[in-house]
Amino acid sequence: MRSLVVRTRPRTFVTPWTLDSMHRQLENWMDRAFSVSNGESLERGLTLTPRMDIAETEKGYELSADLPGLRDKDVDISVSNDVLTITGERSYEQESDGRSVHLSERGFGAFKRSFSLPDDLDQDQIQARLKNGVLAILLPKTEEVEPPSRQIKVNTS
Numbered sequence: 001m002r003s004l005v006v007r008t009r010p011r012t013f014v015t016p017w018t019l020d021s022m023h024r025q026l027e028n029w030m031d032r033a034f035s036v037s038n039g040e041s042l043e044r045g046l047t048l049t050p051r052m053d054i055a056e057t058e059k060g061y062e063l064s065a066d067l068p069g070l071r072d073k074d075v076d077i078s079v080s081n082d083v084l085t086i087t088g089e090r091s092y093e094q095e096s097d098g099r100s101v102h103l104s105e106r107g108f109g110a111f112k113r114s115f116s117l118p119d120d121l122d123q124d125q126i127q128a129r130l131k132n133g134v135l136a137i138l139l140p141k142t143e144e145v146e147p148p149s150r151q152i153k154v155n156t157s
Contacts, residue, residue, distance in 0.1 A: 048088075048089075048090050048107035048108055048109050048110070048111045049107060049111060050065045050066055050067055050086075050088075050111060050113065050135075051065070051066045052064065052065045052066075052113065054115075058141075059140060059141060060121070060138060060139050060140035060141045061118075061121070061138075061139040061141075062136065062137070062138060062139070063084075063115070063135075063136070063137040063139065064134060064135065064136055064137075065086065065113075065134070065135040065137075066133065066134060066135075067088065067130065067133055067134065067135050068133035069090055069106075069133065070088055070090055070130070070133070070135075071130070072130045074088050074089060074090065075087070075088040075130060075135060076088065077126075077128050077137065079117070079123050079126065082116060082117045082119075082123075083114050083115065083116055083117065084114065084115045084117055084126075084137070084139070085112065085113070085114045085115075086111075086112070086113045086114075086135070086137075087110070087111065087112045087113075088110070088111055089109065089110040089111070090107070090108050090109070091108065092108040092109075117139070120141045120142055120144075121139050121140070121141060121142065122140050122141065122142045125140045126138065126139050126140070
């Protein structure tokens, strides 16, 4: 049985928690280095990288992605050459009421995640639903059918 393989992230010896901590440290250094004279941070946002979980059941695979603030029209899901691709975009909301942004930690921008699909999937039956900021994709397995077998007669001549 083959499992879903994430195609967008290289294998590394660094854990995601280490990367998150390094990212926060780099942000702190950038905030200190590029703050204006009154201590106000420059306006900048993080890129959008949805967190995802993939689970396997007897009947198929379940992919869940956190997409807070996105609507169904902001997300596109496609399958081509045994690869499931999820793309989307969350636009940065410019405030025009005279407020200055001092901190922006929410991710904005476009994202793309791709996964190699295992051979045991029924790609025509894939379903997706976006509810309360969580994208759920159901990837049902094909029903295993025993190929017919037949006896082959062995001749002596």
